[in-house]
Amino acid sequence: MAHEAYHDMDEGESELMQKSNAKGSPVRLVLALIAIAAGVFLAGRFGFIDQLRDIEGLRLWFQGLGAIGYVVYMFLYILVAVFMLPAAAVTIVAGITFGSIIGGVLALISATIGACVAFLIARYAARDMIVAKFGNNPLFKRIEDGVRENGTSFLILTRLVPVFPYNIQNYAYGLTSISLPTFALVSLITMAPGAFIYAYLAGEIVTQGVSVGLLVQFAAAGLILFGVSLIPKYIAKKRGISIK
Secondary structure, eight states: OHHHHHHTSOHHHHHHHHHHHHTTHHHHHHHHHHHHHHHHHHHHHTTHHHHHTOHHHHHHHHHHHGGGHHHHHHHHHHHHHHTTOOOHHHHHHHHHHHOHHHHHHHHHHHHHHHHHHHHHIIIIISHHHHHHHHTTOHHHHHHHHHHHHHTHHHHHHHHHSOSSOHHHHHHHHTTSSOOHHHHHHHHHHHHHHHHHHHHHHHHHHHHHOSOHHHHHHHHHHHHHHHHHHHHHHHHHHHHTOOOO
């Protein structure tokens, strides 16, 4: 079924993919495998995953970098998305380090770029490998079937209600007929509430400290996220779309 989705792509994109594959798919596949293996090795070797959970350590590190810290942060977030590492702590660090608003914007843009990089890796660099390894995986097949039957609506619903692991979605959608601009725009919009809420609250804790007002904001944020999660479920029910 993974191969069927490729035939649904527009002719221009299909032609581009065919030319790309003909010009050295094995080389790109080897390079992608080397990059992924190196990333996983370095993450484990230097305790990278543990460092992602060390919010105070990350905050001090970014502040020490000065203006270049913005670029480094974005690069770090992209790596987190590509290697499917924990992203919540990195989003919180944005609010703590760069402030509530700027941190939210930076985290959102970085997360979107990272998702798109993973999407492109799945579509062009490691497509054959992913199809061979995960083509019959129920999760990948469910996303593929959902896109074929419901198009962009399925993408929107699963991004708002991540019934499938979010980082895995980035790769899975790269194997479908969804275009990169559509994927990027939907990802940007659907990730915005979470990115801004996490970054904002983290920034407020640093600048204002824990207070009754902050606890009220936490409660309001929880209600907002809960409400957002109900919207796609309602739409899915009305349209008869199954996202489970």
